[in-house]
Structure formats: structure tokens, C-alpha cells
Amino acid sequence: MAAALPACYHGAMSRKECEDVLGKKNKDGAYLLRDSETIQGALCLCVYKQKVVYTYRLLQAHNGQYTLVTAGGLQETFFKTLDDLIHHYKRKNQGLTIHLRRAVKRKTDLLIQPQRKLPEPPPRNEEREHGEHWQQRDYRDQRELRDQREHRDQRDQSDQREWRGPPPEAEEEHDYENSLSEYVEVLPDPL
Template identity: 70%
Template sequence: MGLPIYHGPISKQRCEELLGMKGKDGSYLIRDSETIQGALCLCVYKQKVVYTYRILQTHTGNYTLQTSTGTKEMYFKTLQELIRHYKKRNQGLASRLRYSVKRKNIESEPDVSHDAHDYENVESSDYVVVLPD
């Protein structure tokens, strides 16, 4: 995924650190869900709290934010469309999306096609195992 705001499989804690460093209401990023495989999370910062909204992809490839019962679901063809929509005021989020938190090195996206056992013999002090909450 080539979106600069997509941070991949970072932990909820790391997400909160990144948004907290930005420190502005309306700061946001997208990360992988830790609980539902294949789902994404839109994380939004407001008044030192990070609000997490689950992004689901339909069988037709459209994206939607998981909503509470009784709220009309909206579908978007791309994540860019979803982001554009939620940058508008009064769309039901804790804060409208205002400040994107981008990854530092976009061109070196991790190759997620390998299983964890492919990395057992890697000798790197930069490798950190992150366990789910």
C-alpha cells in the first residue's frame, strides 16, 4: 500500500506515541488492526486521546468505517476517498482529519509476504518483536 499515512502493523502503543508527538487535534494515521486480520484502523488524535475507527473492506473492494447501529454506512472506492470525506467537518469522527502523520521511509515498505519464521536467523539489533495488546 503506497499511502504515506499507512504505517502497517505498528502496535496501538506505537500509534499513540506517533500521534502524541504530533500533538495536534485532528492528527491521524492508518495502521493494521491488531485484532481483525485484514482490517485497518484509522486513528485520530483529539485532546490527548487517540480514537480508533476500524476500516473494513467489502467483498467488492470498497472501504467503509465500522459504524454503530443505526448509523448509515458509507462506502468509498479508495482509502484516499475515505480520507478526503472525513477531512470535512461533522462527519461523525471525534475530530475531522487535519494533520496526516506520515511514515519516514515510504520506499522501503516491509515485505509482508513472508512468515515470521523467515526472519528467525536475521541478526539485526533493529528487529523488535511487537506482541498484540
């Protein structure tokens, strides 16, 4: 049986909505949990400090434990439940910009919603030729999954959840040689 989600879990909430909710509290150390907009299955721990909302990504390992994504080279700490993670970060000097002080609880109970799924991309050209179908690689190592997610976040800064197709093909290189005198400035026609 899955553990109950903490009362500070708000489910699907945009970054802007989160900033509005925490901004209305206007209390340093106020925090809430919400679903990540960019990584399916990940959570965000959002903490308010001096009119700024700091967001930390939480991932669930294959063994069910939770961890806060840390900067490279730092030791990860795993927790059995979200409540354990929250309890840990209520202590001072645990790596957050400010320790957790006040949970911002959701006002209504969450409805059970099916997990959102990203559309499956169509087969790539070389796979179509061989009749193979695109399959997402099954990651067994949590660190490899985190690295892959971080790489995807760096590559795609938008919050859209659509597949963008194969990478664009490289443009042909042209061997144009222009001397400075061959450049002409083109101005728009006056209206």
C-alpha cells in the same frame, strides 16, 4: 493492480506505538492508518484530539470498497479508495470525534510483507469422528462478516492471535447444603 496505500499508512504498528507517534505530534486532528491488531485484514484510522487517540476500524468489502465501521443502525458509507475515505472525513461533522486535519506520514517506505495468517484450529471432536476437517465459512455478505468480527472482539478482548480450543465443558452441579454455622474462616499461617 492494487491501489497505492496512502503515505499516512504505517503498516503493522501497535496501539501503543501509534499513541506515541501521534502524541509526539500533539496536534488535534493528526491521523494515521495502521493494521488492526485484532482483526486480520482490517485497518485502523487513528485520530488525535486533546491528548487522546481515537481509533476507528476500517473494513474492505468483498467488492474492494472501504468503509468505516459505524455504530449499529447508522448508514455505512463505502469508498473506492482509502484516499477517498480520508478526503471525506477531512470534512467537519462526518461522524468522527474531530475531522482529519494533518496526516502523519511514515518516515520510510514499507517493505512488501506476506499477509499474516492465523493458525488453523485443529478439528473439533465430532469432526474427527467423521473424518471431516474444520473449514472457515466463506462469508459473502460484508455485514455478516462485520457482525461476526464484532462478536469475536467482544468475546476475546485480548490482542493475542492464538486459537484457544473448544469452549470449556460445563462443570457438574453439586447439591451442597451448608448452614451458616458450617462456614469456617481460614487464615494464612503467620510467618
